[in-house]
Amino acid sequence: MAGSSRRAGGRRLQLPLLCLVLQGATAILFAVFVRYNHETDAALWPWGNHSNADNEFYFRYPSFQDVHTMIFVGFGFLMAFLQRYGFSSVAFTFLLAAFALQWSTLVQGFLHTFHSGHIHIGMESMINADFCAGAVLISFGAILGKTGPAQLLLMALLEVVLFGLNEFVLLSLLGVKDAGGSMTIHTFGAYFGLVLSRVIYRPQLEKSKHRRSSVYHSDLFAMIGTIFLWIFWPSFNSALTPLGDGQHRTALNTYYSLSASxxxxxALSALVGAAERLDMVHVQNAALAGGVVVGTSAEMMLTPFGALVAGFLAGTVSTLGFKFFTPILESKFKIQDTCGVHNLHGMPGVLGALLGVLVAGLATRDAYGEGLGSVFPLVAEGQRTATSQALHQLFGLFVTLIFASVGGGLGGLLLRLSCLDSPPDSQCYEDQIYWEVPEEHADAAQGPLRPEEPDTQA
Amino acid sequence: MAGSSRRAGGRRLQLPLLCLVLQGATAILFAVFVRYNHETDAALWPWGNHSNADNEFYFRYPSFQDVHTMIFVGFGFLMAFLQRYGFSSVAFTFLLAAFALQWSTLVQGFLHTFHSGHIHIGMESMINADFCAGAVLISFGAILGKTGPAQLLLMALLEVVLFGLNEFVLLSLLGVKDAGGSMTIHTFGAYFGLVLSRVIYRPQLEKSKHRRSSVYHSDLFAMIGTIFLWIFWPSFNSALTPLGDGQHRTALNTYYSLSASxxxxxALSALVGAAERLDMVHVQNAALAGGVVVGTSAEMMLTPFGALVAGFLAGTVSTLGFKFFTPILESKFKIQDTCGVHNLHGMPGVLGALLGVLVAGLATRDAYGEGLGSVFPLVAEGQRTATSQALHQLFGLFVTLIFASVGGGLGGLLLRLSCLDSPPDSQCYEDQIYWEVPEEHADAAQGPLRPEEPDTQA
Amino acid sequence: MAGSSRRAGGRRLQLPLLCLVLQGATAILFAVFVRYNHETDAALWPWGNHSNADNEFYFRYPSFQDVHTMIFVGFGFLMAFLQRYGFSSVAFTFLLAAFALQWSTLVQGFLHTFHSGHIHIGMESMINADFCAGAVLISFGAILGKTGPAQLLLMALLEVVLFGLNEFVLLSLLGVKDAGGSMTIHTFGAYFGLVLSRVIYRPQLEKSKHRRSSVYHSDLFAMIGTIFLWIFWPSFNSALTPLGDGQHRTALNTYYSLSASxxxxxALSALVGAAERLDMVHVQNAALAGGVVVGTSAEMMLTPFGALVAGFLAGTVSTLGFKFFTPILESKFKIQDTCGVHNLHGMPGVLGALLGVLVAGLATRDAYGEGLGSVFPLVAEGQRTATSQALHQLFGLFVTLIFASVGGGLGGLLLRLSCLDSPPDSQCYEDQIYWEVPEEHADAAQGPLRPEEPDTQA
Structure with missing residues (x-):
């Protein structure tokens, strides 16, 4: 067939060989370095005077499963809005995240839980691994349809390392708070992907323009992704916050922020839409911006009112971004942002970081009481003032933008290596180049890619 | 286009303005009245000798997330069975519930947790807010396809208030037990919607008859909704019951009741179907009646056998209702019940209330032991006999029917205001009037609404 | 219509009568034998010095709900890949599992929790009932599309009993460990279904060949099933393991095993695919083999490295099975395995049992410390050596294969009873024979089964 005949010789083996090499490498590294931690090792648990009920599993696992659903169901189906790229959207999400979570277990492990020569893993590392996979999938959204799966795996190989480094700088060196990842996940993932998309800019992409839109059913599949992301975002932001009121408050703030976005x-979609009609692209994406925008501040004393205002602003900025900014991004800045990650993760992520600066700067011992120690430990210990914490938060955003931009640039150069299998301009956003696509039983023939009449018509 | 050209002048701004006004109003009310409660406030938690593990978050949050899934995924996709109303079903569910949960936080807060001038919120109020959104979505089901989104928001504005008042009368004034909401949620939501549907009766609705059915794929989307409602219903009924055996028993009873329904x-679908074939409408809806029917009694000592019998009866009544009663409802009573909420929520809700009367009346200290205090506190304290509790339950049903009917009537009059944007009879059950609907890539042209050949055919 | 006219006279009543009889019988048995256990009975809880927080509900219910999602959403939609059998796949899954969980409550109850003349039920029995339903659905996968719903219910009636007996022999008599059911669920369910499929072999099945494949959207529906099975498999394997590190470690091992598979x-799909293209059948199924293969060993000290290797092997074997073994299975062994359960559950299940033999045989007190007692109680008590435990595990696999084969043979003979309503060879994999199937609004007429033009074309 037309699609596959372009993929000559050795290129065809890129995906299987890369999968095998990467899996082999992580397996060896796991053998050498990765061990159960105190909570998962039969010989080490229970320690101290803990009972089984104290195992972190019972405090984190339900949230972990919600996050896991967001990564695999949420991202996968959200990106299935394209009419002819549903297989790739769902299944490359699956592949990328499955690799990223192994690789980030190693990278984050070396940076955060490496002692006595071993990485120690358990519930927290699993949540962190899923978070890192989330950042990779955000970047995937920016270049959706324009790269092959082998390219995506290489992107993940690089991005996971930079994600880990950036997160380490922010959380461990700068003492920045970012439980839900407005900076470390959303801002980082979005700008990494956008810069990468700039580097692999395709001037002839209009050849695939007719596949860049949705069809009726693909929009409904995408809504499966949207709704699962929306309902479980409170778990995402609260998955790694301190136990007790911290986790509870984070979930509550996120819940209200999302309702306002x-x-x-x-409102905005109807205002700016043609003939005041609503646009599914806005609903599928901008309605989620409320989760992104409180990623940093939801664990703080944001107040329920603050959550509503933050969510409202994020939904507004995001919707307007889809309408007015995405076209400019392509025409002026040569950034082809397939899923509009700039609107859902980029701008709301930066906004969320700035909101974190504000709320951190306003922190007082009155407002937090004894809880100040768990939200802002350095402030509680007197090592920092609230203003200093706010400035550190701001600097964290700056660092993240640097890491993301440089990383995205490097990633783009990597993906432009001419030996890599990349879809031609005319075959972007098309499953058939990578997948055995079944014949449609009752559809008419669909042009050159589908020459035969299916059986059921006979 | 035909659909949108009917929406002249100022009417086009109804949805965006209403969203902005309602969001602005709730935000201001949140600023003035809403505060974190003892479990979500950094300065107030932990109180007494509680540890973080005692935070209610860990006892309620998994159930909350299941309920949240039911509201947004369950209701949304269940109503996506219509062939040309999938966008509206899923997305108006999203909009309505997002507003209803904010608004009901306020209404229920004033009625239940208002002290020292503030409403205090946390996990319980979030679950209650989702419950109220559920009642609004049940009413939405009765009028699905026949109203615009601005009308729906106004309906929610009214219904949330009446829901809160009815619930307050039942739970706080009458001491009625109704953890899973057979009365407060299902009976109330169904009859509110049905009376409202009666008031906005459209005699010329057969103009849209051809869009009132499903297509193959839309029935599968609807099954996503059905199955998620079915699996998580045990969490719905048990989300707010007393901790320990109460929550455990409620989930168990609901699980068996649903399996029997x-x-x-x-059985009934095959018996009454044409040529004994099964009907997806029955499976999508009546199979859920087992969850509704034990909404009041699942926390009581219903016995597993009682749960099976209740579920069996509810599934039977509901299936027969779809077959024989829904047509009469429209032809004789002029109630056009799009989703058949009378069969899934109305009759099983009333049945569930009566079952609650029966099981409450049979309560003895022998059967409940020390647990009597948590299930029937007034009986345990000697303030009531079991028979008196049963009579109060019965009176609660009566009150609910009054609130629902009067409220639905008022709601109908509100929605009939001629200034409101309502779809014409010929455009009911049609997404295109509210949504930018994508062209189908491989479908033939579909009449006047889709004049252009899509790109991909070129 | 053609489909239904073949179903003459009394046969039409088979499904409704069977549903009614089975439901009536289980209800009576529930009335006589089934009671709440100590954790669900108001009069018995709390016992000893337990507080409400100790109720097993809080340790098991989130995992139970994940398992429940896998059974009803996972299996149901995974099997909806067929182009014209989506209603039956999702809805017969629903029916079969709803019956199986009642029936297995009784069967497993008599074998495991029967004392003082009563079966005592609660969270553990609900999880066990869902597990048993899972085995029935695996067998359903082997014969999908070739049997009517009444036949399926009879299969479940038999299979649930044999499942219970086999599980009793393994867990209670032999002291075998199999928390995630590599043997009791996957191996048993697969070989029961495969032998049954052999007995009901249809030589003329090519008459339905054109319906045996997927269409674009049906493959996406199937991916809903796949992804939900994949994300929640850690909960499946850990749902019934000992609390604390056991549950935690089991979830962790399963998570990594799945990522490797x-x-x-x-890798393998691209290697063996035509033109190196990926095949959705492999992704939908083989990627899940990592969950099956650690079903026995995930609670043991498998090590994270071991989990990766196990998952890698399972994914490889499973993918190669689909490519090379499934065709032989039909052509040489006359086993028509619709969903390829041999590749997803059969071979990985046996592999998982053998892995359990290996890991059990390597168990030392050094590696498990005090935890040895909860993973291998008989070894910890000195009643067995690790080698003896390994041999018992191996014998358990042998017993399971015997039970499955004999049971599947009996099941096949039962389903071949000529009085049972079975679809003709030309109507296999076709919903219309059992369901009212809606007209497609925009599709062309589809041959003899769809003679009328739909309304919307007028």
């Missing part, structure tokens, strides 16, 4: 998205 | 639905 | 599936 939903209302503002509908 | 599934078998009776398949 | 995903990478190996993509």
């Amino acid at each position: 939903t209302l503002s998205t509908f | 599934t078998l009776s639905t398949f | 995903t990478l190996s599936t993509f």
Whole structure:
């Protein structure tokens, strides 16, 4: 067939060989370095005077499973809105995240839980691994449809390392708070992907323009992704916050922020839409911006009112971004952002970081009481003032933008290596180049890619 | 286009303005009244000799997330069975519930947790807010396809208040037990919607008759909704019951009741179907009646056998209702019940209330032991006999029917205001009037609404 | 219509009557034998010095709900890949599992929790009932599309009993460990279904060949099933393991095993695919083999490295099985395995049992410390050596294969009873014979089964 005949000789083996090499390498590294931690090792648990009920599993696992659902169901189906790229959207999400979580277990492990020559893993490392996979999938959204799976795996190989380094600088060196990852996940993932998309800019992409839109059913599949992301975002932001009121408050703030971004998205979508009609792209994406924007501040004393305002602004900015900024991004800045990650993760992520600066700067011992120690330990210990914490937060955003931009640039150069199998301009956003696509039983023939009449018509 | 040209002048701005006004109003009310409660405030938690593990988050949050999934995924996709109303079903569910949960936080807060001038919120209020959103979505089901989104928001504005008042009368004034909401949620939501549907009766609705059915794929999308509602219903009924055996028993009873309603639905559907073939409408809806029917009694000592019998009856009544009663409802009573909420929520809700009367009346200290205090506190304290509790339960049903009917009537009058943007009879059950609908890539042209050949055919 | 006219006279009543009889019988047995256990009975809880927080509900319910999602959403949608059998796949899964969980409550109850004349039920029995339903659905996968719903219910009636007996022999008599059911669920369910499929072999099945494949959207529906199975498999394997480190470690091992089987599936699928293109059948199924293969050993000290290797092998074996073994299975062994359960559950299940033999045989007190007592109680008590435990595990596999084969043979003979309503060879994999199937609004007429033009074309 036309699609596959372009993939000559050795290129065809790129995906299987890369999968095998990467899996082999992580397996060897796991053998050498990775061990169960105190909570998962039969010989080490229980320690001290803990009972089984104290195992972290019972405090984190339900949230972990919600996050896991967001990564694999949420991202996968959200990106399945394209009419002819549903297989790739769902299944490359699956592949990329499955690799990223292994690789980030290693990278984050070396940076955070390496002692006595071993990485120690358990519930927290699993959540962190899923978070890192989330950042990779955000970047994937920016270049969706324009790269092959082998290229994506290489991107993940690089991005996971830079994600780990950036997170280490922010959380461990700068003492920045970012439980839900407005900076470390959303801002980082978005700008990494956008810069990468700039580097692999395709001037002839209009050849695939007709596949760049949705069809009726693909929009409904995408809504599966949207809704699962939306309902479980409170778990995402609260998955790694301190136990007790911290986790509880984070979930609550995120819940209200999301509800407000939903209302503002509908309002703005109807205002700016042609003939005041709503646009599914806005609903699928901008309604989620409320989760991104409180990623840093949801664990703080944001107040329920603050959560509503933050969500409202994020939904507004995001919807307007889809309408007015995405076209400019392509025409002026040569950034082809397939899923609009700039609107869902980029701008709301930066906004969320700035909101974190504000809320951290306003922190007082009055407002937090004894809880100050768990939200801002350095402030509670007197090592920093609230203003200093705020400045550190701001600097963390700056660092993240640097890491993301440099990383995205490097990633783009890597993906432009001419030996890599990349879809031609005319075959972007098309499953058939990578997948055995079944014949449609009742559809008419669909042009050159589908020459035969299916059986059922006979 | 035909659909949108009917929406002249100022009417086009109804949805965005209403969203903005409602969001602005709730935000201001949140600023003035809403505060974190003892479990979510950094300065107030932990209180007494509680440890972080005692935070209610860990006892309620997994159930909350299941309920949240039911509201947004369950209701949204269940209503996506219509062939040309999938966008509206899923996305208006999203909009309505996002507004309803904010608004009900306020209404229920004033009625239940208002002290020292503030409403205090946390996990319980979030679950209650989702429950209230559920009642609004049940009413939405009755009028699905016949109203615009601005009308729906106004309906929610009214219904949330009446829901809160009815619930307050039942739970706080009458001491009625209704953890899973057979009365407060299902009966109330269904009859509110049905009376409202009666008031906005459209005699010319057969103009849209051809869009009132499903297509193959839309029925599968609807099954996503059904199955998620079915599996998580045990969490719905048990989300707010007393901790310990109460929550455990409620989940168990609901699980068995649902399994029995599934078998009776398949049996009855095959019995009454044309050529004994099964009907997806029955499976999508009546199989869920087992969850509704034990909404009041699942926390009581219903016994596993009682749960099976209740579920069996509910599935039977519901399936027969779809077959024989829904047509009469429209032809005789002029109630156009799009989703058949009378069969899934109305009749099983009333049945569930009556079952609650029966099981409460049979309560003895022998059967409940020390647990009597948590299930029937007034009986345990000697303030009531079991018979008196049963009579209070019965009166609660009566009150609910009054609130629902009067409220639905008022709601109908509100929605009939001629200034409101309502779809014409010929454009009911049609997404295109509210949504940018993508062209189908491989479908033939579909009449006047889709004049252009899509790109991919070129 | 053609489909239904073949179903003459009394046969039409088979499904409704069977549903009613089975539901009636289980209800009576529930009335006589089934009671709440100590954790669900208001009069018995709390016992000893337990507080409400100690109720098993809080340790098991989130995992139970994940398992429940896998059974009803996972299996149901995974099997919806067929182009014209989506209603039956999702809805017969629903029916079969709803019956199986009631029936297995009784069967497993008599074998495991029967004392003082009563079966006592709670969270553990609910998880066990869902597990048993899982085995029935695996067998369903082997014969998908070739049997009517009444036949399936009879299969479940038999299989649940044999599942219970086999599990009793393994867990209670032999002291075998199999928390995630590599043997009791996957191996048993697969070989029961495969032998049954052999007995009901249809030589003329090519008459339905054109319906045996997927269409684009049905493959996406199937991916809903795959992804939910994949993300929640850690909960499946850990749902019934000992609390604390056991549950934690089991989830962790399964998580990594699945990530490795995903990478190996993509690698192998691309290697063996035509023109190196990926095949959705492999991704939908083989990527899950990592969950099956650690079903026995995930609670043991498998090590994270061991989990990766196990998952990698399982994904490889499973993908190669689909490519090379499934065709032989039909042509040489006359086993028509619709969903390829031999590749997903059969071979990985046996592999998982053997891995359990290996890991059990390597168990030392050094590696498990005090935890040896909860993983291998008989070894810890000195009643067995690790080698003896390994041999018992091996014997358990042998017993399972015997039970499955004999049971599947009996099941096949039962389903071949000429009085049972079975679809003709030309109507296999076709919903229309059992379901009212809606007209497609925009599709062309589809041959003899769809003679009328739909309304919307008018």
